[in-house]
Amino acid sequence: MDKIIDIYKLRDRVKELKAAGKKVVLCHGCFDLMHPGHIKYFQAAKKMGDVLVVTISPDQYVDKGQGRPVFNQNLRAESIAALECVDYVSINQWPTAEETLRTLIPDMYVKGQEFQNLEDKTGKLQKEYKVMKDLGIEIGFTQEVVFSSTKLINQYFK
Numbered sequence: 001m002d003k004i005i006d007i008y009k010l011r012d013r014v015k016e017l018k019a020a021g022k023k024v025v026l027c028h029g030c031f032d033l034m035h036p037g038h039i040k041y042f043q044a045a046k047k048m049g050d051v052l053v054v055t056i057s058p059d060q061y062v063d064k065g066q067g068r069p070v071f072n073q074n075l076r077a078e079s080i081a082a083l084e085c086v087d088y089v090s091i092n093q094w095p096t097a098e099e100t101l102r103t104l105i106p107d108m109y110v111k112g113q114e115f116q117n118l119e120d121k122t123g124k125l126q127k128e129y130k131v132m133k134d135l136g137i138e139i140g141f142t143q144e145v146v147f148s149s150t151k152l153i154n155q156y157f158k
Helices: 007-019 036-046 073-081 098-104 124-135 149-156
Strands: 024-029 051-056 088-091 108-112 138-142
Touching (some): 024 036, 051 098
Parallel strands (some): 024 051, 051 088
């Protein structure tokens, strides 16, 4: 089974899984420069449900600064799919996860504890939270070690 799947095929798969009584958990982000914080985040998110789906921001919508993402969307998807705890990976088609949430309608959307106050400097999380509330999607937060790919890149690779 290929873990990397088109977003619309994933929508159909999520419907099947939910109909079978499985709890589907979604994580979404850029996930450029995979690091231990990402891995622990995915492992913790997987424990919150039966099936872990990860969607990634497409290259054209990564807003982390010049020269980013370091790794293109296909390499980022392949790296995440290689993790045992991840069941499915899809490349998002939109600038935020709002439409992803509407398309997939997971049972739970999981973010790291750095977002627990439901704020981020881009305003994306606040928009996503409104969609979650409208669709009845539960929000969860992991309590794992936090790293920033941007900080790591700036600190060690420039």
